[in-house]
Amino acid sequence: MVQLNKKDWRVKQKKSLKSYQGVNRSQEERALRQLLLQMASWKTAKRVALTLSLPFELDTQPLIKAAWQANKQVVVPQIKNQQMAFVEITPQTSYQVGPLGILEPCDVSIVQSETIDLVITPGLAFTKTGKRLGFGAGYYDRFLVNYAGPTVALALSCQIVPDLPQDKYDQRIMTILFNDHC
Numbered sequence: 001m002v003q004l005n006k007k008d009w010r011v012k013q014k015k016s017l018k019s020y021q022g023v024n025r026s027q028e029e030r031a032l033r034q035l036l037l038q039m040a041s042w043k044t045a046k047r048v049a050l051t052l053s054l055p056f057e058l059d060t061q062p063l064i065k066a067a068w069q070a071n072k073q074v075v076v077p078q079i080k081n082q083q084m085a086f087v088e089i090t091p092q093t094s095y096q097v098g099p100l101g102i103l104e105p106c107d108v109s110i111v112q113s114e115t116i117d118l119v120i121t122p123g124l125a126f127t128k129t130g131k132r133l134g135f136g137a138g139y140y141d142r143f144l145v146n147y148a149g150p151t152v153a154l155a156l157s158c159q160i161v162p163d164l165p166q167d168k169y170d171q172r173i174m175t176i177l178f179n180d181h182c
């Protein structure tokens with residue numbers, strides 16, 4: 001098989017994610033959420049880092065709501081001066097369109113990364129052993145290198161691949177959740 005570079009993988013994976021819709025996808029997303037909610041690191045976490053998903057990504061809104069319902073604090077990334085920091089969101093938070101066209105919370109305060117109990121990482125593709133392909137900016141790699149807590153990613157079947165190109169700065173994810181048939 002021809003080895004793809006990271007850039008080509010990103011194009012391929014964005015296409016797959018955009019075209020993977022319908023009932024199978026919603027069932028898969030639900031099953032992945034159930035797997036996460038059973039994890040000890042989720043159950044014990046008081047502060048969870050999530051993302052505000054783009055339309056083609058696994059929908060994180062149900063996870064954000066589940067966290068709030070379980071009295072957890074939710075933090076999401078915010079990029080300032082090329083650095084990623086995490087800020088708390090609550091059901092009262094209002095949002096504005098940020099420079100990249102992505103919704104960003106308004107009036108937020110940055111939390112210290114040591115106080116985050118669990119980081120749920122986004123990504124375009126993963127291997128079952130924790131290799132991750134992100135969106136190409138390196139923000140999560142730079143953050144995770146200094147983060148000692150548990151990391152988890154939820155991978156739809158089209159996001160699980162046999163192998164991925166990795167550079168020395170790429171950080172492994174501790175647990176990749178995927179459905180049985182992958």
Ligand SMILES: Nc1ncnc2c1ncn2[C@@H]1O[C@H](COP(=O)(O)OP(=O)(O)OP(=O)(O)O)[C@@H](O)[C@H]1O
Pocket residue numbers: 006132133134135136137138139140141142145167169170
């Ligand atoms: N620890 C680091 N120190 C300096 N630069 C880094 C570090 N980690 C990643 N980078 C830079 O980030 C760029 C993008 O990294 P990579 O291609 O792995 O993106 P990614 O993992 O897909 O993105 P992301 O982590 O934002 O989802 C790299 O070209 C590299 O220069």
Ligand SMILES: [Mg+2]
Pocket residue numbers: 132133134138141169170171
């Ligand atoms: Mg990387």
